[in-house]
Amino acid sequence: MAGHIQDRWYKTEPRPKGKPLRVKTDRYGIGLRYRARYIGPDGTEKSKSFPDKQKRKAEAWLNKTAADMDSGQHIDPKLAQTTFREYAERWLKAQTSDPASRESVNSQIRLHALPYLGSRPLGSFKPEHVRDWLSDLERAIPATSYRRVIFSSVSAIFNAAVDDEYMRKNPCSASTVRAPSRSAQKVVPWTAERVFSVQAALPEQYRAMVDLGAGCGLRQGEIFGLAEEEIRFGAGWLHVGCQVKLVNGELVFALPKRQKERDVPLSPQVAEALKRHMAATAPVTVTLPWARPDGKPVSKRLLFVRPDGKGAVRRTDFNSRLWKSALVAADVIPPAAPGKRHTAAREHGMHALRHFYASVLLDAGENIKALSTYLGHTDPGFTLRTYTHLLPSSEGRAHVAMDKVYLGRPFRSDGPQTAQD
Numbered sequence: 001m002a003g004h005i006q007d008r009w010y011k012t013e014p015r016p017k018g019k020p021l022r023v024k025t026d027r028y029g030i031g032l033r034y035r036a037r038y039i040g041p042d043g044t045e046k047s048k049s050f051p052d053k054q055k056r057k058a059e060a061w062l063n064k065t066a067a068d069m070d071s072g073q074h075i076d077p078k079l080a081q082t083t084f085r086e087y088a089e090r091w092l093k094a095q096t097s098d099p100a101s102r103e104s105v106n107s108q109i110r111l112h113a114l115p116y117l118g119s120r121p122l123g124s125f126k127p128e129h130v131r132d133w134l135s136d137l138e139r140a141i142p143a144t145s146y147r148r149v150i151f152s153s154v155s156a157i158f159n160a161a162v163d164d165e166y167m168r169k170n171p172c173s174a175s176t177v178r179a180p181s182r183s184a185q186k187v188v189p190w191t192a193e194r195v196f197s198v199q200a201a202l203p204e205q206y207r208a209m210v211d212l213g214a215g216c217g218l219r220q221g222e223i224f225g226l227a228e229e230e231i232r233f234g235a236g237w238l239h240v241g242c243q244v245k246l247v248n249g250e251l252v253f254a255l256p257k258r259q260k261e262r263d264v265p266l267s268p269q270v271a272e273a274l275k276r277h278m279a280a281t282a283p284v285t286v287t288l289p290w291a292r293p294d295g296k297p298v299s300k301r302l303l304f305v306r307p308d309g310k311g312a313v314r315r316t317d318f319n320s321r322l323w324k325s326a327l328v329a330a331d332v333i334p335p336a337a338p339g340k341r342h343t344a345a346r347e348h349g350m351h352a353l354r355h356f357y358a359s360v361l362l363d364a365g366e367n368i369k370a371l372s373t374y375l376g377h378t379d380p381g382f383t384l385r386t387y388t389h390l391l392p393s394s395e396g397r398a399h400v401a402m403d404k405v406y407l408g409r410p411f412r413s414d415g416p417q418t419a420q421d
Contacts, residue, residue: 080123213353
């Protein structure tokens with residue numbers, strides 16, 4: 001047994017002659033009786049107290065502690081008592097991702113994890129606690145995709161706690177804990193008729209946004225942040241190296257999602273549409289901080305600005321005042337009730353233009369890897385999972401391929417028994 005057991009209710013006093021005398025201490029009958037003490041791997045003393053009549057339990061705990069230290073599985077009891085809230089607060093402060101991502105994760109944890117898990121010590125977590133939390137989360141948030149994002153953030157905190165030796169295992173990784181499933185809803189691309197109907201319903205100065213989304217696959221923030229110098233008309237390419245995004249309520253310039261710049265093909269028809277737009281509405285110089293509200297000021301000549309021409313387009317204003325009005329005019333969503341907001345239409349946001357772009361390229365035979373590059377996806381596998389149902393049928397390609405072979409063979413008679421015309 002490593003360490004020793006201290007009995008705080010008794011002490012031993014030496015006697016001039018004979019056996020030492022065991023006498024009661026001032027703590028007799030008060031509080032926990034046995035204190036199991038040992039020296040931890042860091043060289044400091046650790047302890048845990050047990051009530052009266054549980055000396056064997058204290059000894060078993062010391063023996064298990066010694067075994068854990070021998071196997072490298074030891075967890076400092078004081079660290080194990082750190083609550084999820086305490087550790088999560090420190091973890092959130094230490095994040096080094098871009099400000100918008102940090103803000104999103106911060107919101108997920110504070111709204112949907114801390115109220116349920118915050119008061120529990122890390123060392124006490126079991127898979128059942130995560131299962132109960134997921135059950136509550138399902139009732140609070142219907143969207144499985146968002147629940148999956150929240151679950152991933154919580155699991156990342158537990159992984160960090162395991163690495164920092166606050167707990168032994170991540171309870172989210174248990175075989176009995178099922179992460180929220182990926183959304184089974186398949187992308188249904190808009191028709192060309194719908195794309196052009198929505199475009200026609202937008203104010204003229206914003207119609208070319210649709211050409212960039214549906215004709216080049218740009219995200220909304222990338223469209224808002226497209227500068228004149230990024231369009232290479234002569235080469236037939238468009239460089240995507242900037243977006244306009246909200247960070248702590250302030251507009252900033254930043255690199256595209258996941259810091260991934262890219263070049264996308266610029267078709268002649270889309271190029272002509274952009275030229276017409278720039279002839280009718282000249283680009284405007286806009287200055288915003290880079291990456292965060294206190295970042296270095298950067299100036300760009302943007303193709304699209306606010307209606308008053310005095311700044312970059314703000315996503316929330318554009319979506320609520322212009323985009324949804326265009327959806328109503330094109331009969332995509334119903335009109336808002338008097339005094340009410342438009343109904344939620346996530347599947348009909350500007351991201352629908354990217355889905356249209358992907359469907360057109362796949363139908364034309366473009367390969368997944370190239371499409372993934374044009375869309376700015378980090379993993380072609382993600383592109384494949386998202387759009388695999390839009391790929392041309394392999395059965396149809398097999399029919400066409402075999403027909404070409406057989407239609408090209410020379411005709412020959414098979415003998416006198418061959419039927420004659």
